[in-house]
Amino acid sequence: MRNYLRLLTAAILLFLISSCKSGEKLYNKGRYDEAVAAFVKKLQKKPNDPIALQLLPKAYQQSQLRHEDKVNGYLVSDNPLKWEYVRREYRSLQSLYDIIYASPAAQKVVQPKDYRNAITGAQENAAQVRYDRGMELLNRGDKPSAREAYNEFAASLKLVNNYRDAKQKMDESYQQGLVNVMISQIAIRSPYFQFSADQFRDALVRNLQNRNINFFVKFTDEKFARNDQEQPDQYLEMQFYDFEVGQTYIDRTSRDVSREIEDRPLKDTSGKEIKRYMTVKATIYTIRKTVVSRGALDYRIIDVANNQVLRQDRIPGSYTWVNQVGTFKGDERALSDEDKRLIGGVDAPPPPPQDLFMLFTRPIYDQLASNLHDFYN
Incomplete structure (x- = not known):
């Protein structure tokens, strides 16, 4: 029984040590989003942890630079669905904002940026692209194109609920493609x-x-x-x-x-x-x-x-x-x-x-x- 307790105590200590170092390891591996979450979690348990306080701002800054760099790359690309990829990056950044905002200790060293307006703008642009693609397909007048148009209007509504008359156009596409x-x-x-x-x-x-x-x-x-x-x-x-x-x-x-x-x-x-x-x-x-x-x-x-x-x-x-x-x-x-x-x-x-x-x-x-x-x- 005594040996069992020793083994259990050693396992718990090993887990705690690894937990303390997990954020630092993630940071060193370039997994900045995960590192931010790990540091915030550490600060919730230990608000004065020196490693977390030191590396959290750096991890957030690197995450922000990485995601915004991807956004800039998508914006200058010819990909017709680029706004959906932009929205994905902004949503990742907003998740980091929510994580940090929920921790008073984390807010003392990091002032995260709120990307809600950026997400809304990207969604509106993405919905517009899908809507325009749907209209172009629907106007071709053939059944295969009408079925594709149905999917485009459905995607538009998934991005922005009740977007323009996409629901009506989706119904028209269905009847035309049936x-x-x-x-x-x-x-x-x-x-x-x-x-x-x-x-x-x-x-x-x-x-x-x-x-x-x-x-x-x-x-x-x-x-x-x-x-x-x-x-x-x-x-x-x-x-x-x-x-x-x-x-x-x-x-x-x-x-x-x-x-x-x-x-x-x-x-x-x-x-x-x-x-x-x-x-x-x-x-x-x-x-x-x-x-x-x-x-x-x-x-x-x-x-x-x-x-x-x-x-x-x-x-x-x-x-x-x-x-x-x-x-x-x-x-x-x-x-x-x-x-x-x-x-x-x-x-x-x-x-x-x-x-x-x-x-x-x-x-x-x-x-x-x-x-x-x-x-x-």
């Missing part, structure tokens, strides 16, 4: 499955709208868009190709099984038990019903302005419905665990064709949603 994709009704020749095809499309529309695939892409259902007189930019055309819901196939099988099991033992003349074995037998009957439904979906994404096909593909899908009923005759002890799992079940009819249609289109639906996500993202 791609309205109209999802068509699915072409299908069989009226028997039309309702299922509509369910497929409705689920796809909801999925795409909820996924937020791309902020500048809006998916609308044709049947609603027509009523609202929305003008599409692109058209998603779909058609089921070579689909079928097959006939029920019934397979009846039977097989004999047997096992050797231990019978009741016999006793010999001396009374000793003698093991006996017997063979038990059973016949297993199974009826297996299967219905295979399969097909493929052709889709095309068409640019409405020039009728150009932007993407097209065919997605296959299939689903096999299976129902199995098992019975047996004979001695149940002849059945293995696997045989017992086959026994039972309910002789059920296949689902309605429309349900089978939806089941075989599920993998098609998932693949189509993934393809559209990749294309528009």
